[in-house]
Amino acid sequence: xxxxxxxKRVALxxxxxxxxxxxxxxxxxxxxxxxxxxxxxxxEQNELVxxxxxxxxxxxxxxxxxxxxxxQFIDLLLTEWYPAKDRDRFLAGLADLETQFQRKHxxxxxxxxxxxxxxxLAKLDLEAIGARRARVKELPFFGMMKEMTLVGYxxxxxxxTEELQFRPATDRYEGCLPLESVGGRAWAGVG
Amino acid sequence: MNNFYLAQKxxxxxxxxxxxxxxxxxxxxxxxRGLKTLMLERGRPVEHRTDYITEDMGDWEFKFRNRGDxxxxxxxYPKQSQCYAFGEATRHFFVNDKENPYTHDPDKPFTWIRGYxxxxxxxxxxxxxxxxxxxxxxxxxxxxxxxxWPIRYKDIxxxxxxxxxxxxxxxxxxxxxxxxxxxxxxxxxxxxxxRHVKEHIEKAFPGRKLIIGRVAVLTVPHQGRERxxxxxxxxxxxxxxxxxxxxxxxxxxxxxxxKLTVRCNSIVHSIIxxxxxxxxxxxRVIDRETKETLEFYGKVIFLCASTLGSTQxxxxxxxxxxxxxxxxxxxxxxxxxxxxxYQAGATGEIHGYEDKYYSGNRPNGIYIPRFRNLDASSKNxxxxxxxxxxxxxxxxxxxxxxxxxxxxxxFKKQLRQPGQWVMWIxxxxxxxxxxxNYVELDPVQKDxxxxxxxxxxxxxxxxxxxxxxxxxxxxxxxxxACGAKNINxxxxxxxxxxxxxxxxxxxxxxxxxxxxxxxxxxxxxxxNVFVTDGAAMTSSACQNPSITYMALxxxxxxxxxxxxxxxxx
Ligand SMILES: Cc1cc2nc3c(=O)[nH]c(=O)nc-3n(C[C@H](O)[C@H](O)[C@H](O)COP(=O)(O)OP(=O)(O)OC[C@H]3O[C@@H](n4cnc5c(N)ncnc54)[C@H](O)[C@@H]3O)c2cc1C
Ligand code: SF4
Numbered sequence: 073x074x075x076x077x078x079x080k081r082v083a084l085x086x087x088x089x090x091x092x093x094x095x096x097x098x099x100x101x102x103x104x105x106x107x108x109x110x111x112x113x114x115x116e117q118n119e120l121v122x123x124x125x126x127x128x129x130x131x132x133x134x135x136x137x138x139x140x141x142x143x144q145f146i147d148l149l150l151t152e153w154y155p156a157k158d159r160d161r162f163l164a165g166l167a168d169l170e171t172q173f174q175r176k177h178x179x180x181x182x183x184x185x186x187x188x189x190x191x192x193l194a195k196l197d198l199e200a201i202g203a204r205r206a207r208v209k210e211l212p213f214f215g216m217m218k219e220m221t222l223v224g225y226x227x228x229x230x231x232x233t234e235e236l237q238f239r240p241a242t243d244r245y246e247g248c249l250p251l252e253s254v255g256g257r258a259w260a261g262v263g
Numbered sequence: 264m265n266n267f268y269l270a271q272k273x274x275x276x277x278x279x280x281x282x283x284x285x286x287x288x289x290x291x292x293x294x295x296r297g298l299k300t301l302m303l304e305r306g307r308p309v310e311h312r313t314d315y316i317t318e319d320m321g322d323w324e325f326k327f328r329n330r331g332d333x334x335x336x337x338x339x340y341p342k343q344s345q346c347y348a349f350g351e352a353t354r355h356f357f358v359n360d361k362e363n364p365y366t367h368d369p370d371k372p373f374t375w376i377r378g379y380x381x382x383x384x385x386x387x388x389x390x391x392x393x394x395x396x397x398x399x400x401x402x403x404x405x406x407x408x409x410x411x412w413p414i415r416y417k418d419i420x421x422x423x424x425x426x427x428x429x430x431x432x433x434x435x436x437x438x439x440x441x442x443x444x445x446x447x448x449x450x451x452x453x454x455x456x457x458r459h460v461k462e463h464i465e466k467a468f469p470g471r472k473l474i475i476g477r478v479a480v481l482t483v484p485h486q487g488r489e490r491x492x493x494x495x496x497x498x499x500x501x502x503x504x505x506x507x508x509x510x511x512x513x514x515x516x517x518x519x520x521x522k523l524t525v526r527c528n529s530i531v532h533s534i535i536x537x538x539x540x541x542x543x544x545x546x547r548v549i550d551r552e553t554k555e556t557l558e559f560y561g562k563v564i565f566l567c568a569s570t571l572g573s574t575q576x577x578x579x580x581x582x583x584x585x586x587x588x589x590x591x592x593x594x595x596x597x598x599x600x601x602x603x604x605y606q607a608g609a610t611g612e613i614h615g616y617e618d619k620y621y622s623g624n625r626p627n628g629i630y631i632p633r634f635r636n637l638d639a640s641s642k643n644x645x646x647x648x649x650x651x652x653x654x655x656x657x658x659x660x661x662x663x664x665x666x667x668x669x670x671x672x673x674f675k676k677q678l679r680q681p682g683q684w685v686m687w688i689x690x691x692x693x694x695x696x697x698x699x700n701y702v703e704l705d706p707v708q709k710d711x712x713x714x715x716x717x718x719x720x721x722x723x724x725x726x727x728x729x730x731x732x733x734x735x736x737x738x739x740x741x742x743x744a745c746g747a748k749n750i751n752x753x754x755x756x757x758x759x760x761x762x763x764x765x766x767x768x769x770x771x772x773x774x775x776x777x778x779x780x781x782x783x784x785x786x787x788x789x790x791n792v793f794v795t796d797g798a799a800m801t802s803s804a805c806q807n808p809s810i811t812y813m814a815l816x817x818x819x820x821x822x823x824x825x826x827x828x829x830x831x832x
Contacts, residue, residue, distance in 0.1 A: 128670045136675075145328065153333050190671055201668050219665050223330065226661040226678075227322035235679060236661065238321065243492035245623035247454030251681070254620045258681040260322075261660050 112150040112159065113143070117166055121146055123182060125221045127189055134235045137225050145224035146217075158216070165213020169196070232260035275301040275524070276827075278546055278561035280531045280576065283383020284809050285796040285816045286567035287509030288426065290517040292820035293565070298827075299522050301559055305530040305551060305568075306379035309386070311510040315500025317352040325351045345761060346376045348387055348498040356386050356498070365717045366705055373719040374760035375571065381527055383569065384763070385508040387498050390479040390626070391653065392432050393806035394423050398441040398637065402693075403802050406647050409599060409696035410772040412801045413782035416443070422814035429516075430507040430813070431485040433627075434477030442632040442651075442806075449482045450475045454621045456613040456656035456684040457629050460745045464631070467744035470641075471634050476653065478627040479507035479810075488512070495624025506626070526559075528552050530712050533580040534564060534589050534792065543589075543792045549712045563791045563823055563832055567816065570600075570797035571702060574768040575717050577779075577794075578704050590769075590786035596779050598701040599770055600721050601694040601803040603762040604650075606755040607731040608689030609738035611747030613656060616684055620658060628655035631688065631741075633805055635733070646729040650692030650805045652738065659683050686747060690734030691762065693805040695726050700759075702768055721759045731757075764808050766800035784819035791832050795819045 110118045125137035125146070137143075150159045169192075173181040177188055184192070193214070200215035211219075225231040232238045238260050276298035279289045286302060293300045322329045331351045336344040343349050343357040358377045367373045378384045397416045403409040420443070427446040435450040453461065453475055461473040480497075481490045488511060489503040497506055504511035517523045528551040535558060537544040545560035566573035574597055580589035588596045631652035635643045643649075659682030664674065700722065704715035731754055739752040759765075772778020775787035784799050786792045795816035797808060804811075826832045 129675050130672055132672055132675060148327070153327065193670055197668055197670060201666065204666055218670070222661060222664050222678075223328065227328035227330075229321060229323045231661075232321060232323065235675075239494065240622040242622065243494070245452055245493040245621070245625040247452040247621045247625075248458070248616075248619050249622055251618050251620045254622050257679050258658070258660050259624075261662075 108144055110143070110147040112163075113147050117163070118143055118147065120166060120170065120181060121217075123189070124193065124217060125224070127186070127193055128218055128221045129225045129231075135230050137221055140225050140228040140230040142221050142224035142228070145228075146220045149220055158210075161210060162213055162216050165216075169213065226260060236260040272558075272560055274545075275299050275559065275561040277301070277563045277565060277823075278303065278559060279565045279567055280546065281305075281383060281566070281568035281572065281796070282381050282509055282514070282525070283378075283567065283569060283796075284385045284388070284509065285569075285812050286383065286565075287385060287513030287517070288813050288816040289565040289567050289795060289820055290523055291513040292817050293824065294517045294520040294522040296820070296824040297522070298563075298824065300517070300524070301561065302517075302523060302525045303529040303531055303546065303548060303559065304381050304383075304525065304527045306381065306383075306527065308525075308527040309381040309510065311504070311515075312500075312502040315502055316355070317499045318496070318502060320352065320499075327351055342374050343376060345374050346763065348389075349376075352496065353387070353498045356380065356500075362711070364708075364710060365719060366708065367719040367721070371720060371722045372758040372760075373721045374758050375717075375719065375765070376760065376763045377569070377572075381525070382509040382514070386500055386510065388508075388763075388809060389807070390497070390506050391630075391807040392427070392430075392434075392445075392477050392479050392810035393630070393651070394443045394445055395419075395804050395806055395811055396441045396443050398633075399802065399804035399806070402648060402804070403696065408647070409802050410770070410774065410777050413771055413773045413778075418782070419811070419814050419818065422818040423810065426810065426813040426817050429486060430479050430512060430810075431481045431488070432477055432479050432810070433482040435475055437472065437474055439472060439632050441637060445477070447477070448485060451478070451480075451482060451625055451627050453629065454656055455616040455619045456686055459613055459616070460656065460686050460742075460747075461629075463745040464741050468634075468741065471631065471741075473629055473631050476627040476630050480626050481505045486512070491626065493623030493625060495626060497626045529557070530714070531568065531576055532556070532712070532714060533576060534789075535560075536580065536582045536585070536589060536789065538582065538584060541789070543789055549714075551712065554712060563827065564793070565816075565820070565823075566792065566794045566798075567796050570765045570768060570800075571717055571719075573794050573796055573798045574702060575704070575714070577769060578702075579715060585788070590779055590788040590792060592788050593776055593778060595698075595770065595777060597703055597768050598698050599696040599767040599801075600700040600702060600719070600759075601696055601764075601766045601800070602721070602759040603694055603764045603803060603805060604692040604723055604727040604731050604757065604759075605690060605734075605762045606757040607734035607738075607753065608652065608654070608687065609735060609742050609750055609752040610685055610687040611739075611742035611745070611750040613684040613686050613745065613747055620681055628653050629688075630654075643733060645733065646726045647695065648693040648726075648730075648805070650690040650730055650734055652688045652690050652734075654686065654688035656684055656686040659685055686742065686745070688738045688741065690731070690738070691764075691805055691807070692727060692730045692734065694759070694803045695724060696767055696770075696802055697724065700767075719760075723759060764797070764803070766797040766803050766808060769794050769798035770801045771799050772801060783822040784815055785823070793819050793823060 122143040125142040129137040196214035277300045282304040404411040434447040491505040578588040633649040635649035705718045735752040769779040771780040
């Protein structure tokens with residue numbers, strides 16, 4: 073059962089108690105973003121993080137990082153999870169990204185075209201992957217950013233159940249099926 | 264006054280200490296044989312189904328997306344969080360290390376993984392079940408490490424049958440002499456890559472076998488329990504009751520007799536020993552919540568508080584006759600602690616099945632039975648005894664994206680697809696019994712309930728280290744024979760304890776001078792005290808031990824009740 077079917081069923085069960093507006097809004101893919109005030113990121117930093125996350129995992133036929141609330145997850149990790157030195161390195165890296173982008177393009181990251189932004193991040197990505205392969209202890213900013221984005225996205229309800237598959241429809245184990253017959257998508261994992 | 268109290272006191276036929284895998288079995292066997300039994304459990308009550316509070320939760324429903332509260336884990340769960348099954352979804356089934364401390368030599372870490380609650384670690388276990396054979400029961404006699412087991416396979420075989428028939432073990436019949444077949448429910452299925460690896464290993468290495476894991480998970484309805492749904496997160500509890508746990512299986516059976524009393528939050532502090540009668544009279548208990556001291560009396564006492572839990576109680580029960588711990592005239596109580604060396608093996612990519620996938624989360628893997636030191640022709644000159652491999656294949660998930668270059672639409676599209684098939688195999692090895700691996704009571708430090716802390720001294724010897732090298736090398740060689748790519752042999756840092764197969768410290772033996780228990784898990788010195796958990800083990804073999812604990816427990820209960828009926832206890 074996918075989300076659409078689930079919602080239809082809920083609507084039926086409640087005998088129309090959910091307003092048609094809400095059901096239609098949800099069915100047509102509209103979801104108001106959860107409202108929250110970031111605790112570590114400033115409003116500007118939050119916008120930057122939201123934009124970068126969406127560039128890593130964009131909206132396609134399924135919602136991307138923004139709608140999945142990845143920046144809120146990143147703010148949580150920066151506030152309650154990472155040691156202070158990692159948090160500080162991340163924030164310094166974010167500031168550095170803005171400075172470098174300014175220097176190169178003469179405008180802020182948020183003002184860049186999406187291809188300028190993507191090219192810029194692709195370079196940071198290669199550096200970060202290099203550092204990861206060299207087992208550098210202090211992962212550079214973009215390494216942290218990408219990791220948090222992927223974790224935040226694929227463990228969100230959107231990422232796990234819409235982009236990937238969360239749980240099989242049957243309650244059996246079958247070990248060798250044609251990929252297409254299993255929906256052609258990866259399992260999100262059991263957690 | 265004292266006499267009046269004694270005259271009034273209630274005496275149970277039996278007291279069972281602990282409610283984990285062995286305590287559950289003892290309660291079932293004793294009550295079904297008519298004994299009024301009191302089960303004492305130090306932890307909180309857990310209700311089957313209702314208390315599996317995280318069972319159906321998706322990652323997004325956990326505050327840290329099931330990645331865990333790192334700061335809390337570091338501060339309060341530094342040991343438990345080393346266990347693969349520990350996390351945001353299961354923390355409530357592990358002890359808080361800060362509240363339940365123990366000590367060890369600074370340079371000899373020991374990772375003691377515990378679950379203090381009704382059901383104990385039966386809720387957490389990986390459910391792998393492999394019988395031992397005479398290769399294992401004769402090992403000590405053969406090479407002289409440890410003392411000879413007082414039993415052989417024929418003594419325990421009917422009890423394996425018995426506990427397997429009730430628990431429900433799925434597996435395949437293979438006819439391997441040193442890994443005897445059991446009473447199996449239908450086996451689970453292997454996936455494409457595992458079948459590939461099986462075929463190639465068995466061809467390249469005649470005599471080796473790769474079989475599906477033998478696991479205490481129901482593949483068909485059994486004993487009123489539902490079959491497995493292949494959902495996967497078993498460590499959170501299973502409302503279907505599809506895997507064997509105290510709560511799904513033995514406790515309901517024991518309760519059905521009407522003869523069981525369960526008391527949770529009851530920390531058994533020590534055994535009350537009656538010098539005149541030369542018997543145990545009961546146990547002293549500290550109420551976990553009120554810290555009040557209570558006494559309970561029983562004709563026979565079964566210690567099932569887990570390997571180190573039971574030994575801690577015996578060590579803490581000194582009397583003038585037993586100044587170094589109850590039933591310790593031999594002086595070996597606390598000694599010969601073992602675990603299994605593991606976390607050495609190899610991983611590799613299996614190519615050629617890119618268009619294939621699996622459906623369902625199989626709570627089980629594969630097993631490669633021991634192939635070293637079985638006989639002269641399989642002798643490895645570098646170490647004694649041997650190891651078996653567990654493992655499995657799966658396709659990489661989105662996590663691979665973290666170390667993969669790329670971003671944007673194409674990247675997202677790639678991660679929507681499953682990645683490479685990766686096979687891993689890792690060894691579980693035998694740990695030689697050694698006197699110098701032991702536990703004692705800390706002479707100074709006590710916990711908040713006044714129990715002296717356990718002080719653990721344990722380290723791997725050269726034998727285990729050499730064996731771990733072979734685990735990695737042989738695993739890589741087998742994957743190579745399968746044509747695997749990107750083979751990665753690994754040997755991880757792995758302190759003893761982390762395999763959670765801690766065993767020994769109140770071993771069985773033939774001679775009261777060198778062992779604590781006889782062939783029926785009965786204390787040589789105090790015949791109405793039985794120890795039927797892992798403390799009883801005389802050697803460690805390399806198989807996951809719990810099914811053997813179950814068989815020994817059921818066998819000891821049968822024996823104890825027969826002895827009671829004959830007036831011998
Ligand atoms: C993650 C994990 C995976 C595992 N996988 C496997 C596997 O695949 N195969 C296998 O064979 N084994 C496995 N094990 C090991 C298995 O769980 C144990 O061997 C088994 O639970 C031991 O049973 P027990 O009854 O001795 O102890 P436990 O199940 O630990 O139960 C002991 C009980 O005694 C209670 N207790 C302790 N001290 C006292 C006291 N002083 N007073 C009162 N009560 C007390 C505890 O609270 C607990 O409830 C695994 C364990 C873990 C944690
Ligand atoms: S996978 Fe099977 S045994 Fe595990 S929780 Fe699900 S139904 Fe229970």
